[in-house]
Amino acid sequence: MYVFGVSYGAVAVTGGLPLWVPAVLSVLVMAGSSELLFVGIVAAGGNPLAAALAGVLVNARHVPYGLALPAGAIGNSRIQRVLGTHLMNDESVVFALAQSGRDKQHAAFWACATGVFVTWPAGAVTGALLGGVVHNTAAFGLDAVFPAMILALVFPALRESRRLSGAAVAGAVIALAGTACGLPAGLPVLLALAALVLAW
């Protein structure tokens, strides 16, 4: 997460944005791919409001995340519920769902959520500072970090069920086709849900 944060902060600053933009986004939004998209659009001269809508669209996947995550994984106290809802992201959800049993899910969710809460903003700031110095962050292969990370996290679930892997591959194909057709970012990933009929 820290490495992905570094690449994100660096991309933002080399795109001409001030350091506080990735820093504030990383704390308030806490959803890497949408922030990267927001920063990418704004840095390319796009309208910040349009960029925000694109980011919100990308984050629509958090609705099914909230439905998928067992209530016990987050906890019952007021602070846990509010902060836990905010920290419910790609990584903490897969980490929790990979465990069986409420206690283990709770422990895994919070271990991951706390890690992300610290390392994501820290990485973004480090990257923003580095980005001011090193200009070609692609040379370090940092753009491969996010997909590699998510792939590593979903792999155990895919290994467990042949049907689910079939649905995941079909979903990936749908999302790629949607992207190639020029649909706005975020929408193709949501359309991938159609592949769920294969997992039913």
Add this chain to the structure above:
Amino acid sequence: MVIAGILILAVGTFGFRLSGRLLKARISFPPRARKLLESAAVVLLAALVAVSALTQGHSAAGVARPAGVAVAGLLAWRKAPFLVIVLAAAGTTAALRLCGVP
């Protein structure tokens, strides 16, 4: 404008997170539906992997990044540790770019 954009993104994202959680608290799902919702999360993430690994904007992402992610997939399949997977992906992509692969 940038500040307004950041706030919209932050509030919208939290709204989505909250609505999923609130919906869940109000409706109880049979085990089969719960299983399907878990599958939904995995399918979404797999789609996100494909799009972020293989595309840049609306076109293909070149060779170096997909190759790095493919190495990650291979290592994940061989049950390598998480950090090894991530570093190998970045390392492969960086090495290919060093050799002039886009």
